[in-house]
Amino acid sequence: MDLAGVFVFGLSGGTLAVRHRLDLFGVLVLSLAAALAGGVFRDLLIGAVPPASLQDDRYLLAALASGFAAFFFHPQINRLGKPVMVLDAAGLGLFAVAGCGKALAFGVGPLPAALLASLTACGGGAMRDLLVAEVPRVLREEIYALAALLGAAIVIAGQALKLPDLPVAVTAVLAVFILRVVSVLRGWSAPRAPGS
Structure with a gap:
């Protein structure tokens, strides 16, 4: 699941780089940043060093x-x-599930595991957006980190209920994907500060 997430996020980074008319080196840099940054941050925080990607x-x-x-x-x-x-x-779905699973496997509690899942899922996208001078999607009004937290909650609940890993993981990835896509198509957003 981690490798599938790497490839998919790498495609998102590369596609954004092409849209910004970057050269081949720029496309590869954005692909690497989008694909690997979140996992590197997670691994460093849980003490899994060197990070899996290295x-x-x-x-x-x-x-x-x-x-x-x-x-x-x-x-x-x-x-x-x-x-x-x-x-x-x-x-987002693949990385949220993989990030939460790895954090739980390293003995992290449920709440920190959910936060690490969100960091894994959002870290690469934030790095990708920053490299092309865009405000990261995770900081905008869109449903982004909340979708990652939903996936983490499903993984944590599945582990607590001792459900089989694969069906739980697939359900969590689909839930994140559907919430993210539907929120964009319908214009749903996270709450903003009153009067802002």
Whole structure:
């Protein structure tokens, strides 16, 4: 699930880079940032060092492959309709579930595990957005971090109820993806400060 999230988030970073007319190096940098930053932050915080993406070449290869795919096949990816949002929603779900699962496996309690799941899911996207001088989606009014927290809550509940891991993980990823996509399509947003 982690590698699938790396590839999907890498595609979102690469697609955004192409939209900003960055060169091949820029596309690969955005793909790597989007794909790996959240997991690196999580691993450093739970003491899983060096981070998984620096221990296992498959992470870097998946992120680079997604960058090249975005660079060469961006017209096909853009046919998806809102490609960055769709890919971002898929990556958000995959990373929230993988991040929560890894945090729980390292003995972190449920609430910190949910926060680490959100950091895993949102960290790469925030880094990607900052590199192209956009306000990160996680800080905007959109339902973003809340969707990641929903996925984490499902994983935590599934573990507490001793349910099988795979169906729980699939349910959590789908819940995050659906909430994120529907919130964008319907214009749902997190509350803003009164009078702001």
